[in-house]
Amino acid sequence: MNPAFLKKIKRNDRIAKWVITVGGMAIIFSVIFILILIAKVALPLFGSSEIRLVADFQVSGDTDPAKVMAVGIDEYRETGYAIDKTGTARFFNLKNGATLDSFQLNRDSAATQPVAVDTYGRLNHVLLWNDGSLTVEEVKFFPFFDEQNGNKRSIHHKIVHLADFPAPADGLPQTSLARVNEDGRRVRVDLRRDGTLQLVMVEEQESLLGATEEVEKTYQLDNDAAGKITALTMNTAGTKLFAGTDQGEILRWNLEDIDEPVLEETTRAFADNRKITALAMVYGGVSLAVGDSAGHLTTWFTVRDPDNGWKLTRIHNLKGHSGPIRRIIPTLHDKSVISYADDGIQISHMTSERFLGAIKHPQTISDFALSVRGDGLIGLTRQGHMAVWSLHIPHPEISLKTLFGKVWYEGYPAPDYVWQSSSGTDDYEAKLSLTPLIFGTLKGTFYAMLFALPLAIFGAIYTSQFARPKFKGIIKPAVEVMAAVPTVIIGFLAALWLAPLIERSLGSMFLSLILIPAALMVSIAIWQAARKIEPLKRVERGYEFLAVAPVLIMTVAFAAVLGSGLEHWLFNGNLKQWLFSEAGIRYDPRNCIIIAFAMGFAVIPIIFTIAEDSLSNVPPSLKAASLALGASRWQTVWRVILPSASPGIFAGTMIGFGRAVGETMIVLMATGNTAIMDWSIFNGMRPLSANIAVEIPEAPVDGSLYRTLFLSAVILFLMTFVVNTVAEIVRQRLRAKYGRF
Missing domain, CATH: 1.10.3720.10 (MetI-like)
Known part of the structure; x- marks a missing residue:
């Protein structure tokens, strides 16, 4: 055979070998690259939270830390405020601590001062005054763009008065809660000094002639608990009331019907009768977060029992504290809860049961509040320092359990594998089981x-x-x-x-x-x-x-x-x-x-x-x-x-x-x-x-x-x-x- 022809064949074979090898390797690398690309997008699901201190300053001299009863922060983490025992709401710049302005909240008399403040929803504050009256105030922040100053953005604020409740005849109660919903329905619950509960409900009703009038009704709520009430909470609509006792009992009332508030259940939450120290409704108003004297943090919601109707059931066990839990607040965008005890502040997600992070300060934190977006937290120490943390918690609802295991979701009779990526409301519980x-x-x-x-x-x-x-x-x-x-x-x-x-x-x-x-x-x-x-x-x-x-x-x-x-x-x-x-x-x-x-x-x-x-x-x-x-x-x-x-x-x-x-x-x-x-x-x-x-x-x-x-x-x-x-x-x-x- 012609040597030149043989040489040409061998050369073509070598070229074909290299082309096939390069093409095969290119295919392998392309497949690997695609896998890396999609895995890179999915990997942040399992990333850890980032909690960073962004501001820490001494409050101004006109704000006495010992008198501050509530603090708050705007959703842009630029403006904070504090409500003190003089009935004054002071706003300050979070960058340098400078006071911006102040508002006086006591309307009737300068001698009337608040004795307690309860915060719920989107910066709504319920002030219990020393004469027994209640007021509900809402702090609103809104951006303003000044066209004359280069369209520069600034954060404006105001306080909107939502409701008044007159003082009860029997004097100052031990604890009070109040809620105002969008329909004008107003609810007040007082824990009296003798341990009884009084309910006041005000609704707008239309008469036969078409006129609208307010109907006010007062009730003494049934209470068959063995212990003394130590914690109270109510949903934002004012239709559900929960109480915890020093004997580990949880009481549940239905306040939806103005004509007949009903004690639906009294359940013993803990076999050892440990004291319930804090209660809060998780975002959505279905689940109840419970903190006790042992530092345990649990969440509960009602489950249908074939024999006893709807029964409050413990569903999730979250990371607890080393001592009694003093306060629980929910986030306003997901099912996370923030608990506070002597060992600091902790953030956990209810559905995934993930511990998302802890917030600590060299000084003892006396009060704190979460931003509406849930990406910022402000805290006041007993020594007068105001601290602001940036919270980056991108996917709190994701864990191996929620992706591949059975989870007990709100409204479900038992744990189950569920995929439901959306709902008709913003407060639904994400269900992303694969x-x-x-x-x-x-x-x-x-x-x-x-x-x-x-x-x-x-x-x-x-x-x-x-x-x-x-x-x-x-x-x-x-x-x-x-x-x-x-x-x-x-x-x-x-x-x-x-x-x-x-x-x-x-x-x-x-x-x-x-x-x-x-x-x-x-x-x-x-x-x-x-x-x-x-x-x-x-x-x-x-x-x-x-x-x-x-x-x-x-x-x-x-x-x-x-x-x-x-x-x-x-x-x-x-x-x-x-x-x-x-x-x-x-x-x-x-x-x-x-x-x-x-x-x-x-x-x-x-x-x-x-x-x-x-x-x-x-x-x-x-x-x-x-x-x-x-x-x-x-x-x-x-x-x-x-x-x-x-x-x-x-x-x-x-x-x-x-x-x-x-x-x-x-x-x-x-x-x-x-x-x-x-x-x-x-x-x-x-x-x-x-x-x-x-x-x-x-x-x-x-x-x-x-x-x-x-x-x-x-x-x-x-x-x-x-x-x-x-x-x-x-x-x-x-x-x-x-x-x-």
């Missing part, structure tokens, strides 16, 4: 493979080992063309044509599942006797489908005709209703039956093609040797061909499995997208891929939902990676066992 999505992915894949795998493998066996070459030349390209059908078309047809068809013919479908195997077995038995006839022998060699096809068509037609009649006879014409009433199974029109057919249709071409190639590539000598030894064609296929081709068949099966796991459009269009954990074939599901497609357009960038969706993409990537890795390991072992493949 477990039902992973379950939905595996469920849809299982039913799709249950339908596709037998058809694909048996079809490949028949096409490669039994069919005539001419027939094989038609069937194999036709099946491979199926893979080119867009999945959106398959999903569209499954949702709008197949799902209604199966719903109308549910009885016929189940009947066909019984009749088709039976008809095939009967037809095979008949064929064994009829095959001795000479003309039929020609049909047997490669054209068996000509005998099977009419049987299948007639059986399906018979089931379609007979199914509706049997449904009317056995199930009163409504099989779906019978399934629900008798078996407790709810039929969803877009269910796993639809997924099995639709996604199976998309997976069959991949498995069929790889399996058929593997079967066809088995050396003919193996087949000839088996037949020469007297084995039948089926024995040869079962004992010789299938074991030799098993590595390729298994690889095709795993590739089909990975294809089903990552399928998006079919499951998005053909299922109900309900994130439930139920193996029933009559229900739908929500897989990871469809969930990403549904949720990502509405997910706020860098929010918890956004990053959780990227985490689900990482999980989906790892699932396919694990499947492919296991497939390759098994394939290599099968190849080593059976030699060639």
Whole structure:
């Protein structure tokens, strides 16, 4: 051979080797880069909180730290204020501590001074005055842009008077609470010196003539507790009241009905009767945070008891303190709570039960408040220092438990796996469990493979080992063309044509599942006797489908005709209703039956093609040797061909499995997208891929939902990676066992 030609061939081989190597490595690095990219977005979900001291200064001389009763901070962390025992609200600059201005809150007389201040909601302060009267004041901050000064922003503030409550006849109460809602409903609760509770409710009611008048009613609240009340709290709407006692009891009243406030429950919270020292309603007004004398911090909400109605139940145990908890305040944007004891301030999230951080100061903190956005906290020390902390807690509701474990959510009867990324209100409890999505992915894949795998493998066996070459030349390209059908078309047809068809013919479908195997077995038995006839022998060699096809068509037609009649006879014409009433199974029109057919249709071409190639590539000598030894064609296929081709068949099966796991459009269009954990074939599901497609357009960038969706993409990537890795390991072992493949 010409040396120059040989040299050219070797050079081309080297070039091809380098091109293939570089291309393969580029693909590997691209896949790794994609994984790193999506993992980088998801990783901050598990980051720690950042709590940073941004200001620390001595308060001005006109503010006596010993007289300060409440502090506050604006949402921009630029202006703070303090309300003292003289009834004065002083505002100051948080950068340098300079006093900005002050407001006098005592309206009737300068001699009237506040003795207690209770803060709730968005900077609402309830002032109990020394004559027993109550006032509710709201501090408002708003930005102002001065166009004459280069559109420079400044923070303005004002105090809005919301309500007045006159002094009770029996003098100054021990503790008082008050709430004012948007409808003008005003509620006041007093804990008297003798330990009894008095309720005053004022509502605006419309008379028969159309005029609006205020109706005021006073009640003595029922109290069957064994101990003395040591803590009180009320929701922002003034419809729920809770009290804790020194014997570890919690009392719950319903104040929603102005005509009949009801003591709904008295429960012993702790078996050792330890004193309840602090109570607070968690954001949303459903859960109750409880602090006790042992430093334990727990959260409770009502759960339906089949025997006793709604019962207050301890749900979450949060990180506690070393001593009695003196105060609890909720955040105003999520389910986090801030607890205060002698060992400092701690932040925990109720749902995830995560400890988010601790706030400490060299001096003892006497009072503190949280900004409305929850990103800043102001504290006043007993020595007169005002300190401001910046809080960066990006994803407090995320933990391994909330992502993959059972969580007891508000309003649920028991812990459960739940995905609910949004709600109609801002105070809902985020439910971002990935477990039902992973379950939905595996469920849809299982039913799709249950339908596709037998058809694909048996079809490949028949096409490669039994069919005539001419027939094989038609069937194999036709099946491979199926893979080119867009999945959106398959999903569209499954949702709008197949799902209604199966719903109308549910009885016929189940009947066909019984009749088709039976008809095939009967037809095979008949064929064994009829095959001795000479003309039929020609049909047997490669054209068996000509005998099977009419049987299948007639059986399906018979089931379609007979199914509706049997449904009317056995199930009163409504099989779906019978399934629900008798078996407790709810039929969803877009269910796993639809997924099995639709996604199976998309997976069959991949498995069929790889399996058929593997079967066809088995050396003919193996087949000839088996037949020469007297084995039948089926024995040869079962004992010789299938074991030799098993590595390729298994690889095709795993590739089909990975294809089903990552399928998006079919499951998005053909299922109900309900994130439930139920193996029933009559229900739908929500897989990871469809969930990403549904949720990502509405997910706020860098929010918890956004990053959780990227985490689900990482999980989906790892699932396919694990499947492919296991497939390759098994394939290599099968190849080593059976030699060639």
